[in-house]
Amino acid sequence: MLLQLKNIFKWVQQGGQRVFLLKDINLEVEEGEFISIMGPSGSGKSTLLNVIGMLDTFDEGEYDFLSESVHTLKEKYRSNLYKEYIGFVFQSYHLLDDLTVEENLEMPLLYKKIKSSERKALVADMLDRFNIVGKKDLFPTQLSGGQQQLVGVARALIGKPKLILADEPTGNLNSQQSEEIMALFKKLNEEDGVTIIQVTHSEKNAEYGSRIINLLDGRKI
Amino acid sequence: MFKNYIKIAWRSLKKQAFFTFLNTFGLAIGMAGALMISLYINDELSYDKMFADADRIYRIDADIKFGGAEIKAAESAPPMAGALKRDYSQVESTVRFRTLGSMYVKKVGSETSSKEDRVTYADSTFFEFFGIDLLVGNSKSALTGTNSLVLTKTAAEKYFGSTDVLGQDLLLDNSDTYTVTGVIDDMPKNSYFNEYSVFLAMAGNVGSREELWGSNNYFTFVKLIPEARVEDFQAPLQGMLERYMLPWAQKYFPGMTAESFAASGNYIRYHTIAFTDIHLHSDRSSEMNATSSMQNIYILSFIGLFLIILASVNFMNLSTAHSLKRAKEVGVRKTLGSNKMNLIFQFLTESGLIAFISLIAALLITMITLPFFNGFTGKSIAIPFSQPLFWLLLFAATILLGFFSGCYPAFFMSRFNPVKTLKGGASESVGNGRVRNALVIFQFSISVFLIVSTLVVFQQLNYIQSKDLGFTKDQVLLINEISPLGSKTNAFKEEILKMGNVENVTLSNFYPTPSWRSDTSFFQEGTKSQENAIQMQTWDVDMDYLKTLEMDVVAGRDFNKQYASDSTAIIINEATLPILNVTAQEALGMRISEEIDMENPSYYTIIGVVKDFHFKSLRENIGALGLHVENNAENMAVRLSGGDYSKSIAEIENIWNTMAPGQPFDYQFMDEAFYSTYNSEQKLSQIFFIFTILSIFIACLGLFGLAAFNAEKRTKEIGVRKVLGATVSQISYRLTVDFLKLVGVAILISLPLGWFAMNKWLEDFSYRIEIGFGVFVLAAVLAIMVAIVTVSYQSIKAAIVNPVKSLRSD
Numbered sequence A: 001m002l003l004q005l006k007n008i009f010k011w012v013q014q015g016g017q018r019v020f021l022l023k024d025i026n027l028e029v030e031e032g033e034f035i036s037i038m039g040p041s042g043s044g045k046s047t048l049l050n051v052i053g054m055l056d057t058f059d060e061g062e063y064d065f066l067s068e069s070v071h072t073l074k075e076k077y078r079s080n081l082y083k084e085y086i087g088f089v090f091q092s093y094h095l096l097d098d099l100t101v102e103e104n105l106e107m108p109l110l111y112k113k114i115k116s117s118e119r120k121a122l123v124a125d126m127l128d129r130f131n132i133v134g135k136k137d138l139f140p141t142q143l144s145g146g147q148q149q150l151v152g153v154a155r156a157l158i159g160k161p162k163l164i165l166a167d168e169p170t171g172n173l174n175s176q177q178s179e180e181i182m183a184l185f186k187k188l189n190e191e192d193g194v195t196i197i198q199v200t201h202s203e204k205n206a207e208y209g210s211r212i213i214n215l216l217d218g219r220k221i
Numbered sequence B: 001m002f003k004n005y006i007k008i009a010w011r012s013l014k015k016q017a018f019f020t021f022l023n024t025f026g027l028a029i030g031m032a033g034a035l036m037i038s039l040y041i042n043d044e045l046s047y048d049k050m051f052a053d054a055d056r057i058y059r060i061d062a063d064i065k066f067g068g069a070e071i072k073a074a075e076s077a078p079p080m081a082g083a084l085k086r087d088y089s090q091v092e093s094t095v096r097f098r099t100l101g102s103m104y105v106k107k108v109g110s111e112t113s114s115k116e117d118r119v120t121y122a123d124s125t126f127f128e129f130f131g132i133d134l135l136v137g138n139s140k141s142a143l144t145g146t147n148s149l150v151l152t153k154t155a156a157e158k159y160f161g162s163t164d165v166l167g168q169d170l171l172l173d174n175s176d177t178y179t180v181t182g183v184i185d186d187m188p189k190n191s192y193f194n195e196y197s198v199f200l201a202m203a204g205n206v207g208s209r210e211e212l213w214g215s216n217n218y219f220t221f222v223k224l225i226p227e228a229r230v231e232d233f234q235a236p237l238q239g240m241l242e243r244y245m246l247p248w249a250q251k252y253f254p255g256m257t258a259e260s261f262a263a264s265g266n267y268i269r270y271h272t273i274a275f276t277d278i279h280l281h282s283d284r285s286s287e288m289n290a291t292s293s294m295q296n297i298y299i300l301s302f303i304g305l306f307l308i309i310l311a312s313v314n315f316m317n318l319s320t321a322h323s324l325k326r327a328k329e330v331g332v333r334k335t336l337g338s339n340k341m342n343l344i345f346q347f348l349t350e351s352g353l354i355a356f357i358s359l360i361a362a363l364l365i366t367m368i369t370l371p372f373f374n375g376f377t378g379k380s381i382a383i384p385f386s387q388p389l390f391w392l393l394l395f396a397a398t399i400l401l402g403f404f405s406g407c408y409p410a411f412f413m414s415r416f417n418p419v420k421t422l423k424g425g426a427s428e429s430v431g432n433g434r435v436r437n438a439l440v441i442f443q444f445s446i447s448v449f450l451i452v453s454t455l456v457v458f459q460q461l462n463y464i465q466s467k468d469l470g471f472t473k474d475q476v477l478l479i480n481e482i483s484p485l486g487s488k489t490n491a492f493k494e495e496i497l498k499m500g501n502v503e504n505v506t507l508s509n510f511y512p513t514p515s516w517r518s519d520t521s522f523f524q525e526g527t528k529s530q531e532n533a534i535q536m537q538t539w540d541v542d543m544d545y546l547k548t549l550e551m552d553v554v555a556g557r558d559f560n561k562q563y564a565s566d567s568t569a570i571i572i573n574e575a576t577l578p579i580l581n582v583t584a585q586e587a588l589g590m591r592i593s594e595e596i597d598m599e600n601p602s603y604y605t606i607i608g609v610v611k612d613f614h615f616k617s618l619r620e621n622i623g624a625l626g627l628h629v630e631n632n633a634e635n636m637a638v639r640l641s642g643g644d645y646s647k648s649i650a651e652i653e654n655i656w657n658t659m660a661p662g663q664p665f666d667y668q669f670m671d672e673a674f675y676s677t678y679n680s681e682q683k684l685s686q687i688f689f690i691f692t693i694l695s696i697f698i699a700c701l702g703l704f705g706l707a708a709f710n711a712e713k714r715t716k717e718i719g720v721r722k723v724l725g726a727t728v729s730q731i732s733y734r735l736t737v738d739f740l741k742l743v744g745v746a747i748l749i750s751l752p753l754g755w756f757a758m759n760k761w762l763e764d765f766s767y768r769i770e771i772g773f774g775v776f777v778l779a780a781v782l783a784i785m786v787a788i789v790t791v792s793y794q795s796i797k798a799a800i801v802n803p804v805k806s807l808r809s810d
Ligand SMILES: Nc1ncnc2c1ncn2[C@@H]1O[C@H](COP(=O)(O)OP(=O)(O)OP(=O)(O)O)[C@@H](O)[C@H]1O
Pocket: A012, A021, A039, A040, A041, A042, A043, A044, A045, A046, A047, A048
């Protein structure tokens, strides 16, 4: 098992009241799964994804990742765990505008303290694999949305994570670009055995996955 | 990784050019200011350390109270040096100086002479004592012969065109011929002997060999043996009083004992001051060279520190404000696996880089401005490029500054929550700016404090310059060194009096301008005891003195040629009356004498009392003074009645040239001579002024950046308000008023501090201003105006933006 959420609650205080963002979420994810999270806007999809991605905290419950209990880990270990195993893809790409495509890809490797020669090789591989060698010296603003998301996916993958978390990865893309990205996810999942959890509003995209989780008002239904 | 940090830092700095510029510029100015101040202080602290054995050299000072006057003497009696060497085994060697002020020097046979400003007799031990090497000549024998002298290199080249001048003759003040027996390098600028160019052998000074313990005219230095501790020397030094001073005094005051001397409230306290301490710590009234004070060093250090802190605070403020733009980047980096440490390092690299760019800019600024700075401080400070220690300190300071300035923004930004920042809720992460507000208040407090200080210093100087001094210092031309006129002196005076715009002319050696003067003891007719000695200055003047300087007689009369007896008349000032314990009217007709011990002492009769006039600095009270007629003047004062001064001067110079051909004509205006007393205050006020401007400028840079940021942050709000019908002036008012509140708080904090600090400073003056309410109002108004000007540009700019644009951009 890759990860397990047990009775996760998350809330915020508003006007003296608890407003629940996540309510009693239980979830087990096996390695190699491809899961889609669906639900109306404001139902807590992004919140859940961020909790799984350790970007956000929760208030109650337990979270085990590769049999480490995340909720008891210190920030430093959590950050290490995260660096090692998780890659994020965002709806609005979130590439670093000051860096070229190549440098954006290199960034996670730098944080993982990988040696320069190895970094070069990995970046070159990735550029090759995503067919963006010609774009390596361009800055994000010089790319189309689809191309930017391609770089975003490549960047999430470069550290060879076990788990990719994608929050509406195709939300800003047209249907053709969207299909390309989904096909890529499917291929990664099937050929490389990468576990993927994506948030999506599109039934069509959800079908690429093997399992669908529906959320409503922070509760799994 | 580090290389990567640098690369990223460089790019983001380049991208945010405006922000980088504000930051760099502010830091660079702060650093340049601090660097210059450091160099200045370093120079001040380096005084006299270059001499060999400087750490074992001390000067003998004495605090003397005798007959009403207290003297803080830097000079000792002529036999002091010899006695010290004889009596104390700790004393390895001694040297004495007797300064002669300026002298006219010329090569024998040459027509024109030129003025050497600093000439002194020196003992023959001079060179060995201070470890000074002679360029030519023998250090042991150079200053042994009666009429031998040693020149500095510059002086030698001036008179002979080379330093190969052994055996050449020079004529001093047109009367004495001296033979050059040695040449030394010019005295270092940062030394006590700076600008001394002619050293005469002490052998030629008869007084130096006399057993006169009553006159203190010789700067006396001792060098202790290496094993000696100065503390062990201090106490026994006091023994000089009983061994030498009292036995000598008993010749004149028979029956005086140590007890009766002390009982009458008199004292002589000997002590030592370390040679290297003289420049900054000496409190003596006369010195061989202008000294400075630690107070100035402290004030300057504070200002330097202020500047750096201001610039650094600017940096923090701008960076945290700017972090809004970087929030997303922080979020993304965190999702890419960056931990807090990585981010902190990244931001510190950026601030380090800015600090180094600023350093380069600061060095350039310093190089450009240093000549001006040297010009007005009278120093010759250079950036010590070739000294590794300088670079080491500079780099260390820069790194420290980068770290200090970057720390808060780095920690601040590294704390950003990735989820929030990526959602675009960055302004939330940037916070409500409480810290930033506090920093703005802090900056403006310093600026307002400096404004208050500057105003007070200016006011005090203005007060000094416009104060009723008891005489009129304006429009008086002082002609120095008229001795070359010889017997033609009176003819010269008559000629000048004939000139149309000359009101009066007087001849005297004494003017109420800074110069070295000493007190003499006088005794009232009938007293026989030294307890009743009156310590007063006596000035030799001519009959026209009071008229020329426009001094008032409050009782009795001025000198008058009609009375032959006026040659033994004396006019005293009001300050003498309490010592005589009489009223002005009672004083008239009293007789006083210097010669208590003689059978038939010669008396001066008091014929008048002159209204007190300031002849010392306004830092001191007016002391007792007597004026009597004597014909030995070396200076002349001419009161002009206005008109074209330069024409009058040229006319006087013409007369001079016919009566004293070939002799230098040296003059100055009395008010200038007067102001030179306040040189250190003048300089202080200039320094205050410059650095106040700098600090305000830096604070404004920061405010400008913050206003820009604030306007940007509120673009959307402004857009909405405009759509709802707010006018441009309403909006710019809203944006401006927030900042003015901060400036208001700063004013409230700094005004009391300024009041307190400046009152402390004013305590040094016997005659001083009261700090008025106006100063505070002016400082407050200035600060507010500067803030309005700085902020309103951004506010108006933001307010006139088309709302459609700003709303769409969000
Ligand atoms: N910091 C917060 N404070 C208060 N409420 C919050 C906070 N963060 C999220 N919420 C609320 O939690 C709920 C879930 O938000 P979340 O972003 O997870 O929704 P979502 O399902 O991803 O919606 P969408 O499809 O629009 O992206 C929303 O109602 C949101 O208003």
